[in-house]
Amino acid sequence: MKIEYVLFASFAALMPVGSDGKPCELEVDAGTRVDTLMERLKLPKEKAKIIFVNGIKSSEDTLLSQGDRVGIFPIVAGG
Amino acid sequence: MDKILRIDMSADGGPSVNEEPLGDLAGLGGRALTSAVVSKEVPPTCHPLSEENKLVIAPGLLSGTVAAMSGRLSIGCKSPLTGGIKEANAGGQASQVLARLGYAAIIVEGRPAGGSLYKVFINKEGVEVAADDSLKGLGNYDLVDRMKGVYGEKIACISIGQAGEMKMSAASIAITDMELRPTRHAGRGGVGAVMGAKGVKVIVLDDAGMKMRSAEDPEGFRSANKEWVDGLRKNPTTGEGLPAFGTNVLTNVINEAGGYPTNNFATGQFDGAAKISGETQAETEIARGGSATHGCHRGCIIRCSGIFNDKDGNYLTKQPEYETVWAHGGNCGIDDLDAIAMLDRLDDDFGVDTIEMGATIGVAMEAGLAEFGDAQAAIELVKEVGKGTPLGRVLGNGAAVTGKVFGVERVPVVKGQALPAYDPRAVQGIGVTYATTTMGADHTAGYAVATNIMGVGGEVDPLKAEGQVALSRDLQIATAAIDSTGMCLFIAFAVLDQPETFQALIDLINSFYGLSFTADDVTELGKSVLKCEREFNAAAGLSAQHDRLPDFFKNDPLAPHDVTFDVTDEDLDTLHNW
Numbered sequence: 001m002k003i004e005y006v007l008f009a010s011f012a013a014l015m016p017v018g019s020d021g022k023p024c025e026l027e028v029d030a031g032t033r034v035d036t037l038m039e040r041l042k043l044p045k046e047k048a049k050i051i052f053v054n055g056i057k058s059s060e061d062t063l064l065s066q067g068d069r070v071g072i073f074p075i076v077a078g079g
Numbered sequence: 080m081d082k083i084l085r086i087d088m089s090a091d092g093g094p095s096v097n098e099e100p101l102g103d104l105a106g107l108g109g110r111a112l113t114s115a116v117v118s119k120e121v122p123p124t125c126h127p128l129s130e131e132n133k134l135v136i137a138p139g140l141l142s143g144t145v146a147a148m149s150g151r152l153s154i155g156c157k158s159p160l161t162g163g164i165k166e167a168n169a170g171g172q173a174s175q176v177l178a179r180l181g182y183a184a185i186i187v188e189g190r191p192a193g194g195s196l197y198k199v200f201i202n203k204e205g206v207e208v209a210a211d212d213s214l215k216g217l218g219n220y221d222l223v224d225r226m227k228g229v230y231g232e233k234i235a236c237i238s239i240g241q242a243g244e245m246k247m248s249a250a251s252i253a254i255t256d257m258e259l260r261p262t263r264h265a266g267r268g269g270v271g272a273v274m275g276a277k278g279v280k281v282i283v284l285d286d287a288g289m290k291m292r293s294a295e296d297p298e299g300f301r302s303a304n305k306e307w308v309d310g311l312r313k314n315p316t317t318g319e320g321l322p323a324f325g326t327n328v329l330t331n332v333i334n335e336a337g338g339y340p341t342n343n344f345a346t347g348q349f350d351g352a353a354k355i356s357g358e359t360q361a362e363t364e365i366a367r368g369g370s371a372t373h374g375c376h377r378g379c380i381i382r383c384s385g386i387f388n389d390k391d392g393n394y395l396t397k398q399p400e401y402e403t404v405w406a407h408g409g410n411c412g413i414d415d416l417d418a419i420a421m422l423d424r425l426d427d428d429f430g431v432d433t434i435e436m437g438a439t440i441g442v443a444m445e446a447g448l449a450e451f452g453d454a455q456a457a458i459e460l461v462k463e464v465g466k467g468t469p470l471g472r473v474l475g476n477g478a479a480v481t482g483k484v485f486g487v488e489r490v491p492v493v494k495g496q497a498l499p500a501y502d503p504r505a506v507q508g509i510g511v512t513y514a515t516t517t518m519g520a521d522h523t524a525g526y527a528v529a530t531n532i533m534g535v536g537g538e539v540d541p542l543k544a545e546g547q548v549a550l551s552r553d554l555q556i557a558t559a560a561i562d563s564t565g566m567c568l569f570i571a572f573a574v575l576d577q578p579e580t581f582q583a584l585i586d587l588i589n590s591f592y593g594l595s596f597t598a599d600d601v602t603e604l605g606k607s608v609l610k611c612e613r614e615f616n617a618a619a620g621l622s623a624q625h626d627r628l629p630d631f632f633k634n635d636p637l638a639p640h641d642v643t644f645d646v647t648d649e650d651l652d653t654l655h656n657w
Contacts, residue, residue, distance in 0.1 A: 006331075006335075008328075008331045008332070008335075008356075008358065009320065009323070009324055009328055009331075009357070009358060010319070010320075010323065012358055020353075021331075021353035021356065021358065021359065022353065047315075049315075049533070049534060050332060050532070050533055050534065052335045052336060055335060055336055055337035055348075055639055055640060056542075056640075057336070057532070057534075057538075057540070057541065071331075071335040073328075073331070073332055073335075074315070074319075074320065075315040075316050075319075075320055075533070076316065076320040076321075076324065076328045076329070076332060076533065077316040077317075077320055077321055077326075077328075077329075077529070077533060077535070077569065077572050078321075078325070078326030078327065078328055078329035078332075078357075078383075078400075078401045079326050079329075079400075079401065079402070079522065079523060079526065079568065079569065
């Protein structure tokens with residue numbers, strides 16, 4: 001199934017070259033969870049603090065569905 | 080910090096200056112001090128521009144010491160914007176310098192009889208107040224250049240631009256940074272208008288010859304500061320995230336969360352977010368020879384700020400903050416970072432609150448004065464403010480006034496103050512803070528975004544009402560205490576997650592003053608500050624009916640999550656029960 005993902009802040013370096021902050025499409029197996037996706041993208045799981053699936057706060061255990069958009073941030077803050 | 084400086088602008092024969100001991104204000108700093116003075120000495124029903132209002136400028140308990148992060152300044156008064164009590168807070172150099180000069184506060188009282196504009200100069204020899212009408216009409220940047228010419232380069236300035244002189248309710252007070260630029264602002268609530276009403280254009284501070292304040296227990300202080308610095312460095316937010324990307328890293332976060340107010344709070348996501356994100360901003364700054372890691376005051380180790388140069392590599396403004404980029408960016412449909420930086424520069428120069436100004440332009444666009452997304456039109460509108468044209472005076476008085484003048488329904492304000500960069504429908508915890516804080520719609524007063532979105536200090540679902548009142552209450556109390564210490568609020572990210580770092584903060588206060596505060600005492604301090612603010616507001620005529628968001632947040636669902644603000648009025652009214 002197809003999903004799309006964006007990696008932000010210091011994780012942006014792990015996006016494909018030329019993606020320029022835009023989401024990338026990926027083909028994944030049914031039953032894939034966020035943590036499997038992170039492993040595949042070589043993203044250090046322990047640093048992934050803010051995870052959104054379709055804009056909903058999620059966790060590494062969240063199961064992905066067809067057409068989902070995943071956004072992952074390291075620990076960030078602002079005001 | 081053993082004395083209070085009172086400047087009476089009404090005195091016969093010209094402003095008079097008086098120093099007095101701390102008295103009842105002993106043991107107070109920052110917001111605790113400003114709110115104590117305002118609630119005791121300002122008649123709650125006075126006109127905010129009258130001689131009865133007071134402008135209270137106070138460093139924090141630990142300002143002027145070697146404790147890291149201790150350079151915040153509190154400025155308090157009755158707000159011309161909200162009609163209630165106000166504490167506006169800024170970084171920059173003034174707090175450290177004022178504290179080392181020995182002042183726990185400057186209290187500006189009264190109002191000059193004639194139309195003169197005054198400058199104040201404070202150094203180790205004393206205080207001079209002199210009329211200087213040649214300063215009239217200067218923007219903050221030119222003003223600071225003038226002051227450098229007269230007093231040298233080792234000064235810190237507290238000043239107003241044209242907006243404050245014209246007593247506009249969105250007027251800010253500028254504080255100079257380490258590069259002596261007027262880039263840090265006590266922004267919210269029109270404190271600049273009160274300074275203007277009192278005829279003070281600038282307060283120049285020079286602490287040459289003064290020493291760092293020394294602790295009662297120097298060994299204990301040194302060791303607490305080491306633990307404090309270690310805690311801030313090892314925390315990923317304060318040690319890595321903020322230095323690299325600054326506050327504007329939030330553009331992508333809040334946009335991804337569907338809570339990014341777009342086109343005057345019409346929807347919760349902005350197509351242009353990536354073009355104005357913290358990531359893009361940092362990359363741009365570095366490419367143009369600016370900086371993405373920069374501290375706003377000496378002693379800051381987080382360094383969340385930066386330097387933004389224009390396309391030719393010339394200095395334009397400091398790194399615009401998330402709130403500024405949102406207000407002038409997605410809130411106005413603008414995705415041009417250079418235009419946003421120019422707007423930030425204009426706001427700083429005229430001396431207006433960037434949140435209020437951006438929200439106002441959004442309302443002006445809703446009114447049809449410009450198209451959403453038209454950056455050049457937004458720049459022209461802000462320039463009207465600096466010129467003081469009739470339109471400029473309307474805009475310079477904020478989103479509520481502008482909405483009224485142009486017959487706009489969707490005006491995002493609480494107690495007359497514009498909402499910051501988080502839609503309360505999708506981040507309901509911050510919605511509770513906006514509604515219930517004594518300050519008007521204010522995000523820093525109880526930053527529930529940290530828990531709702533970033534998962535700091537727990538997890539509370541941002542899209543639901545459950546748990547939001549308790550979250551906001553705890554944060555409002557803690558923040559009122561932190562605002563009294565002179566510490567930058569960003570320490571909260573480390574302090575909320577690392578108990579040993581919270582203890583280090585308490586140890587810093589105890590070893591400096593020879594006290595034995597506990598965590599409970601810190602909570603009690605926060606509560607007592609909020610209590611005196613609530614009492615002032617009630618006497619000023621603010622009631623539970625003002626602790627509400629505008630109805631459209633309850634009625635109009637926000638895309639993409641299709642949510643409304645669901646915390647009930649009854650629940651909002653329980654926030655201040657403790």
